[in-house]
Amino acid sequence: MxxxxxxxxxxxxxxxxxxxxxxxxxxxxxxxxxxxxRGLRGPLAPRAVPVARSRAARFDEQVLMAWDRLALNNPELQYIEVAVSDVPEAEHPALAVFDPADAGFAARITVYRWAIELRADSSRHLTDLLQDVLTEQAGVFLGVSAHDLDSGYPRV
Known part of the structure; x- marks a missing residue:
């Protein structure tokens, strides 16, 4: 140069x-x-370290842990897919939606991340809210009350 x-x-x-x-x-x-x-700029931890996971990745992990706790006592829930979406597509905001099985598609519970994160005050509250939302939607699938599925319902 x-x-x-x-x-x-x-x-x-x-x-x-x-x-x-x-x-x-x-x-x-x-x-x-x-x-x-003013201090360091950029990431403070390598991407492989759990600290560097995104909020969406942490939320996905919490959904899986909550679903595993629920499915542990209810083996019939193994036929349900659990999906995470950022924002509900419908006009009326929902925390989660249950879609029954259709021709060739498995039943699915879609959890809306932003709607749930906005309602949760802390990480503990988020975990409890996720467990309650998934319990309610699983109850819809099985045709039973949420209290019958989880003795700790409601947590929030």
Whole structure:
């Protein structure tokens, strides 16, 4: 890369060849990371570490754990698919929707992440709310009350 540098005292300019070096790139990255002593920029943990999981990935994991707890005592729930969607497509907001089995499609419970996360005050409340929502929808599938499926219902 060729740049032109001017001298203040003489007013003349001369060409200076600037070459890239690994050290120079590292200095620029370091400067970019801690501008004006505001702290680090960018990810603080590698992606493989559980801390770096996205909110959606953590929510998916919580849904699976809640479903596993429910299906442990109710083997007939193994025929239901559980899906997670960000936002309900219908005009009326719902926390979850049960879709009965149709020609060639298994029964499905769709849980809406944003609707549930907005109602939960804490991670503990989110876990309890997820368990209640899945219990209600499984009760619809089985045609039984949510109290019959889970003795701890309602948690919220």
């Amino acid at each position: 060729l740049t032109s540098v001017g001298h203040r005292s003489t007013g003349t300019s001369e060409s200076v060849r600037v070459t890239w070096s690994p050290d120079r790139g590292a200095r620029q990255r370091a400067r970019r990371r801690d501008r004006r002593d």
